[in-house]
Amino acid sequence: MQAVGLFEAKTHLSEYVARAEAGEEVIIMRHNKPVAKIVPLDAVVAPAVTPSPFVQRTFSMGSPHPDIDLTQLNKLAGEVEDQESIAKLRAGR
Template identity: 55%
Template sequence: MTTVGAYEAKTHLPALIERVEAGEEITITRHGTAVARLVPVDAPTAPATDTVVALLAARTGSRLGSEVRRLIEEGRA
């Protein structure tokens, strides 16, 4: 992962965006402290709830009930 300062990021934003489109992740720092990260939108990340549901279903060999699914979708479980 590449790190650039805030001033450099502002100055070279179009070039940084091209690099991110190509799959690179870039951390932006201010006075040496990370403050932001540029990542591709298409980065393959599964929501945590989907991962938990898949693991529980695989472990029990059954599907979760609709009440549990509703709570997970609301972000309460």
């Protein structure tokens, strides 16, 4: 992966597009800060991972004791048990 300035990228855009076609990634910088990336069209972009609302609600950095919604926890535990029971019944057929 190569990092280039914005002026350099504008001046030699076709070269950097050719590199992207070959599988290389090029970072474009503006005032020494990355602002864009040229990547191959078939590049796989990892989706941003966001925790579920349940995890967000139960984990608190601000207090010594995390706030746990036991109703939701019990519901999730029940769903897991149900899924395990269904899998066992299906396996027994």
